[in-house]
Amino acid sequence: MKILAFDTSNQPLTVAVVENHTILSEQLINVKRNHSLQLMPAIEEALKQANTTLTEIDRIAVANGPGSYTGLRIAVTVAKSLAWAQKIELVGISSLKVLAANSLSTSNHYIVPVIDARRQNIYTGLYQRDAAGKLVEVSADVHIESSDYAKQLTEIEGTFELIGLDAPAFYETFKAELSDRVVLAPPTQNLPHASALAFLAQEDEAVPAHELVPNYLKLAEAEENWLEENPDHKGDDWVEKV
Numbered sequence: 001m002k003i004l005a006f007d008t009s010n011q012p013l014t015v016a017v018v019e020n021h022t023i024l025s026e027q028l029i030n031v032k033r034n035h036s037l038q039l040m041p042a043i044e045e046a047l048k049q050a051n052t053t054l055t056e057i058d059r060i061a062v063a064n065g066p067g068s069y070t071g072l073r074i075a076v077t078v079a080k081s082l083a084w085a086q087k088i089e090l091v092g093i094s095s096l097k098v099l100a101a102n103s104l105s106t107s108n109h110y111i112v113p114v115i116d117a118r119r120q121n122i123y124t125g126l127y128q129r130d131a132a133g134k135l136v137e138v139s140a141d142v143h144i145e146s147s148d149y150a151k152q153l154t155e156i157e158g159t160f161e162l163i164g165l166d167a168p169a170f171y172e173t174f175k176a177e178l179s180d181r182v183v184l185a186p187p188t189q190n191l192p193h194a195s196a197l198a199f200l201a202q203e204d205e206a207v208p209a210h211e212l213v214p215n216y217l218k219l220a221e222a223e224e225n226w227l228e229e230n231p232d233h234k235g236d237d238w239v240e241k242v
Contacts, residue, residue, distance in 0.1 A: 002052065003059045004082075005198035006043060008035040008075040009067030009095040010115060010165070015042045016194035017050035017057075023195045024050035030165075030191055035074045043078075057088055061201030063192065064092035065215035066123040066141060067115055072214035080209045089206035093197055094215065096141050099164045100127035101196040102189040107131050109159050110138065112174075112182075116166035120173075122146045123217055126153075135200070143217040146170045150177040159183070165190050 002024075006015040013035055016026040025046045029038070047053060062079035065072045076092070083090035099113035107129050115123040125141035142149070153160060154177050162171060163185035174182045 001058045002056060003061055003198040003201055004057045005061035005194040007063035007192045007194055007197055008039055008071040009063045010071060012191050013038055014192055014194040015046040016198055017046050018195055018198035026195050035071055039078055054086055059089040061091045061197050063095040063098050063197055065095055066217040067095045076214050080212055084209040090209050090212055091201040091204045091206055092212045093200050094141055096125045098192045098197045101135055101200055103161055103163055105129060105161055112160050112162050114162055114164045114167040114170055117143055120146050124149055146173045150174045161185050163189055
């Protein structure tokens with residue numbers, strides 16, 4: 001199976017082409033750029049470097065959240081458009097799971113991917129490798145206040161590894177609760193890799209292109225403010241009908 005994978009859920013942009021157990025090409029850029037302008041050229045370059053074309057791709061894998069609202073919309077829209085137009089299988093994978101896949105931890109160690117959600121809140125989840133080395137979700141991804149999540153982890157026996165570009169900013173918060181039971185992943189593991197995304201997507205079932213949506217985990221700030229001002233609102237229609 002040949003997979004085209006990409007992730008623009010946060011500042012890094014990464015694209016890869018993977019065939020079975022082999023990485024054919026991979027790009028990773030961690031500077032602030034306009035993903036809407038950079039993603040398609042990056043995809044074209046990855047395909048070129050892999051000596052393949054979109055018509056030879058069997059499956060598209062995309063990191064569908066949580067993360068940047070704009071970044072997620074860009075990646076998911078491109079993924080759905082390509083999959084629909086070329087009739088290619090499509091798989092969405094958690095952006096947090098993609099980060100967790102970088103960890104080489106053993107089965108008795110918990111992986112805690114961290115993405116900054118502002119105001120001391122984080123997007124996070126709990127992952128672990130089983131005895132066979134397969135990455136499994138221990139608890140669902142959440143949007144939560146960082147200290148609250150750190151306190152929740154105190155109820156679990158074992159050690160924890162914070163991973164992701166934003167992990168160092170929250171390390172002291174977790175250390176205050178978990179002491180020497182928490183460590184930081186090395187910097188080489190903190191960036192998302194589209195190749196890891198592709199390998200994860202090999203194990204998931206494809207979904208119809210029209211069914212895949214970004215997993216924001218929280219409302220945009222403008223929507224939250226609107227709900228506060230309109231507490232009696234019910235339903236999903238945000239625009240008044242006239």
